[in-house]
Amino acid sequence: xxxxxxxxxxxxxxxxxxxxxxxxxxxxxxxxxxxxxxxxxxxxxxxxxxxxxxxxxxxxxxxxxxxxxxxxxxxxxxxxxxxxxxxxxxxxxxxxxxxxxxxxxxxxxxxxxxxxxxxxxxxxxxxxxxxxxxxxxxxxxxxxxxxxxxxxxxxxxxxxxxxxxxxxxxxxxxxxxxxxxxxxxxxxxxxxxx
Numbered sequence: 478x479x480x481x482x483x484x485x486x487x488x489x490x491x492x493x494x495x496x497x498x499x500x501x502x503x504x505x506x507x508x509x510x511x512x513x514x515x516x517x518x519x520x521x522x523x524x525x526x527x528x529x530x531x532x533x534x535x536x537x538x539x540x541x542x543x544x545x546x547x548x549x550x551x552x553x554x555x556x557x558x559x560x561x562x563x564x565x566x567x568x569x570x571x572x573x574x575x576x577x578x579x580x581x582x583x584x585x586x587x588x589x590x591x592x593x594x595x596x597x598x599x600x601x602x603x604x605x606x607x608x609x610x611x612x613x614x615x616x617x618x619x620x621x622x623x624x625x626x627x628x629x630x631x632x633x634x635x636x637x638x639x640x641x642x643x644x645x646x647x648x649x650x651x652x653x654x655x656x657x658x659x660x661x662x663x664x665x666x667x668x669x670x671x
Contacts, residue, residue: 478520479503480663483511485527485537485556492645493523493554496656509538513546521550521636521663524557526643550636552659558609558639562630565613573624579603582628582642586619589631591638593658595651601628601642602649608641636662 480502482493490506497504507516509524516522524540537560544551544564553561563569582601584592601622609627612618619629620640629640638659644652 478660478663479518480521480523480660481505481507481516481519482523482525483507483509483540483543483557485509485525485540485560487526487555489643489645490525492643493525496645496653497523497660500653500656500660502660509540512539513543516543519549521552521659522547523659524551524553524560526555526557544637550659550662550665551638552656553637553639554643554645555641556607558630558641559607561637561639562609562613562627565616565632567613567616567627567630568610569607570610571607579648580622580624580642582620582622584620586617586631589617589619590662591629591631591655591658592619594654599650600648601644601652602646603642609639636665638662 480497481504484490484506494504494506541564559569579600580603582599584597587597608625612627612630615633617631618627619631622628625641628642631638643649644655
């Protein structure tokens with residue numbers, strides 16, 4: 478299985494790479510400017526976090542073009558999550574209460590396969606000034622916190638998932654399990670892009 482990490486300038490991009498490697502997945506860190514046709518055969522991608530604010534019209538390299546064409550699963554973290562939200566018509570803005578450090582995350586969809594085996598409430602590590610205020614139309618909210626209503630979300634038909642928190646950081650309870658769950662979704666048959 479090959480699941481590259483797409484670097485959006487995040488401080489923990491190397492941690493995402495390390496977790497995937499420790500889970501015995503073929504992985505590498507690729508620039509977000511890599512053309513889609515140069516991605517090669519992939520079973521999924523992880524969109525890293527990053528410090529870029531998406532409040533305006535800022536782009537993440539080629540990411541928008543990839544997710545429009547990708548038949549494979551995407552796990553978007555932090556700014557990647559915000560990009561998915563904005564790209565599909567959700568509201569992304571400055572957080573009313575930016576989150577840094579430990580935050581309690583509460584699952585809204587405890588039967589969702591991305592969260593299989595995680596407790597209904599768990600501690601996660603956060604580092605963000607912006608947030609998805611409301612998910613895109615039709616998307617399912619998977620988790621929230623006291624100060625962030627959309628801690629996680631999923632596309633209604635395609636295997637596209639966003640998490641505001643950082644599952645790659647050791648302080649996040651069940652983070653490695655979340656990555657394992659994502660890899661199980663990557664092993665499922667590809668979903669045609671409509």
